[in-house]
Amino acid sequence: DSLANQIAAGEVVQRPASAIKELLENSIDAGADEVTVIIKDAGKTMMQIMDNGKGMSETDARMSLERHATSKITKTEDLFSIRTMGFRGEALASIAAVSQMEIKTRQEGEELGTLIAVEASEIKKQEPVVCDKGTSICIKNLFYNVPARRNFLKSNGVEMKHIVEEFQRVALANPEVKFSLYQNDLETYSLPGGKLSQRIIGLFGKNYREQLASCSEEMAEVKIYGYIGKPEFARKTRGEQFFFVNNRFIKSNYLNHAVMNAFEGLLPDGSFPFYVLFIELDPVHVDINVHPTKTEIKFDDERTIYTLVRAAVKQALATHNI
Ligand code: ADP
Numbered sequence: 298d299s300l301a302n303q304i305a306a307g308e309v310v311q312r313p314a315s316a317i318k319e320l321l322e323n324s325i326d327a328g329a330d331e332v333t334v335i336i337k338d339a340g341k342t343m344m345q346i347m348d349n350g351k352g353m354s355e356t357d358a359r360m361s362l363e364r365h366a367t368s369k370i371t372k373t374e375d376l377f378s379i380r381t382m383g384f385r386g387e388a389l390a391s392i393a394a395v396s397q398m399e400i401k402t403r404q405e406g407e408e409l410g411t412l413i414a415v416e417a418s419e420i421k422k423q424e425p426v427v428c429d430k431g432t433s434i435c436i437k438n439l440f441y442n443v444p445a446r447r448n449f450l451k452s453n454g455v456e457m458k459h460i461v462e463e464f465q466r467v468a469l470a471n472p473e474v475k476f477s478l479y480q481n482d483l484e485t486y487s488l489p490g491g492k493l494s495q496r497i498i499g500l501f502g503k504n505y506r507e508q509l510a511s512c513s514e515e516m517a518e519v520k521i522y523g524y525i526g527k528p529e530f531a532r533k534t535r536g537e538q539f540f541f542v543n544n545r546f547i548k549s550n551y552l553n554h555a556v557m558n559a560f561e562g563l564l565p566d567g568s569f570p571f572y573v574l575f576i577e578l579d580p581v582h583v584d585i586n587v588h589p590t591k592t593e594i595k596f597d598d599e600r601t602i603y604t605l606v607r608a609a610v611k612q613a614l615a616t617h618n619i
């Protein structure tokens with residue numbers, strides 16, 4: 298069903314950055330604590346992700362390319378308690394439908410790993426291979442067989458910006474994991490595993506060190522934590538504002554408003570505060586299925602979350618005598 302794969306691919310993979318997002322999330326799901334990303338030509342010619350996670354058996358590796366072949370949901374109830382990132386089992390199959398992909402993977406304790414090469418959903422090669430424990434996935438010539446999509450890609454600058462955005466989100470959500478990012482052979486990010494504050498500094502620069510105020514608020518079953526930037530550190534653009542719900546990056550104008558409300562009267566006109574805020578709550582109270590790319594979310598009780606986010610930010614400002 299390579300046509301079905303190609304259609305599904307359009308939903309999951311819009312550009313190189315969407316592939317990067319899916320692969321990074323898979324590495325995290327696999328329990329990796331070291332992830333390396335290599336990008337050539339903004340992902341248009343090559344993207345490779347290497348992790349030291351649990352790897353796949355030969356059968357798993359083969360299965361991973363089948364649509365809806367997720368190893369992460371085994372019974373229906375699991376749908377309501379999704380803790381892992383991927384859960385639809387579509388990403389690898391979709392990317393493989395529109396690229397030339399090579400998977401190398403080995404599980405701990407296995408002597409040899411598995412290499413699978415696939416082009417436009419067609420398996421070209423499968424053989425045992427000597428490789429490190431973990432998984433390496435290399436994607437070449439994304440959309441080479443879908444010219445309309447390929448032509449639709451933006452400049453390298455724009456595509457790379459989207460990739461860096463996805464990289465930053467995953468890196469923020471997993472500060473204990475070591476990440477590196479190479480762009481055309483140049484290492485542009487080198488992030489040792491550590492605390493969230495160190496991760497923020499590693500990603501955005503040393504000048505953030507003195508500008509962060511920590512947030513922490515807990516009520517009933519909801520927990521908020523993270524950092525805000527001090528008001529005088531606010532930016533002219535919105536770029537550096539991050540919400541994570543159960544470690545998943547989300548966009549929410551509603552919750553952004555809660556932060557802006559807490560900052561009221563403190564920000565220079567037309568400026569936006571830096572923030573990285575994590576919201577933790579029982580997954581039964583959130584619906585993460587509203588959008589295929591999963592950046593939007595629905596809460597059972599939006600207002601409580603709003604109030605709590607605002608309180609957390611106000612509290613952080615007060616604690617720092619702002
Ligand atoms: P999903 O993540 O939704 O399960 P994917 O298409 O992203 O679907 O991946 C399919 C399956 O391939 C996963 O369920 C997992 O078993 C396996 N897999 C993918 N990437 C990795 C990886 N980096 N390490 C280990 N297993 C992986």
Ligand code: MG
Nearest residue numbers: 319323383388
């Ligand atoms: Mg996945």
